Amino acid sequence: MSPFLIVEREGPVVTATLNRPDQRNALTSDADFRAIVDFCGEVSTDRSIRAVVLTGAGSAFCAGGNVKDMKAREGLFKGDPYELRDRYRTGIQQIPLALWELEVPVIAAINGPAVGAGLDLACMCDLRIASRTASFAHSFVKLGLVPGDGGAWLLPRVIGQSRASMMTLTGDMIDATTALDYGLVSELTDPEDLLTRARSIAGRIAANPGHATRLSKKLMREAQDLSLKAVLELSAAYQALAHHTHDYEEAVDAFLERRAPRFEDR
CATH class of the missing domain: 1.10.12 (Lyase 2-enoyl-coa Hydratase; Chain  A, domain 2)
Known part of the structure; x- marks a missing residue:
């Protein structure tokens, strides 16, 4: 199986691409979580890396948890309540901790839907730019769940308590234009220009010490x-x-x- 995270480097700028396009880059397995956490550790210790771009392969940025695995109670969703609690704590919750501690600036280049934990992943980054075709949902309640990976802390800090409450309690999808109005993203691009623009911003950051x-x-x-x-x-x-x-x-x-x-x- 191909790696979950594809890493490319051009000078001091690294691009990391979530690489499960057939699953809309869902976050479910311990191996997926570990790939992101390990990547953060490698970037942190390499002082020559000055900026990171995070994006998704295919049509989605990240669809969050895999609903089929939820139904089957597999992967992250396996076990009794105590086991599930530990799976969250030692699994997906390690991602926000790793990205929060990472001192290298990270730009999320949101190429498509960022849903549930995928939206939270974008909020863990320092800057967010999006394709005009991107969409966003804090959709946990739609599945009878709560934000399990730090979204209740992250999203209000990005867009404010009132709008975060609207997104979290309705679970409704918003389009890219609304995300720009909310301040969830800083700018929109045409789909074909997204990665070029993200790398351009990363380059401007990397031009500094x-x-x-x-x-x-x-x-x-x-x-x-x-x-x-x-x-x-x-x-x-x-x-x-x-x-x-x-x-x-x-x-x-x-x-x-x-x-x-x-x-x-x-």
Whole structure:
């Protein structure tokens, strides 16, 4: 079987593609979860990677959990209530933890439906752009379920409590234009231009020193749960680290000398 995650690299930008188009890139098996978690670990330890694009193969971004597996009580959905609880905790819930801790910026290039856990996966990314043909649903209630992978925490932080409540409690699908209005995505593209545009944004991020983008992302994530005073203290610490990097000195020299910088990821 082909790998669930196809990884391609061009310079400091990595593109990761969910690769189960026949299953609309559903997230069900432990191997699928582990592929994403392991990928995050590899990216985290490679300081030369400065941006990631996450997309889906075929017509969908990610359809969430496989409903056929739910019916058959297989994969993630196998076992008694205690076993199911542990399967969620040690399985799919490791993905939001891994992506949340990943300091490299991640852009979701949403090429088609992002449904249930697929929508949550998009919300775990830092930026989201979408094809005009994409669609979105927080559809757990339609199956008598609740968001099991962090969506109740993620979605309100992306689009606000009221709109997140509307999407979560109705389970209704919204189109790409509505997603743009909600702030769920930052821009729309024609389908054929989506990946090019996502990689262009990734390239603009990657043109900056990796330590600066990683620390800035980390700071913004930590700031969501800290007081202003605590964020200022953390900002001072991160800034002190940044001032003592080679690439900071190179950036300052390049600015003053009016030339393109040459960063070395150190």
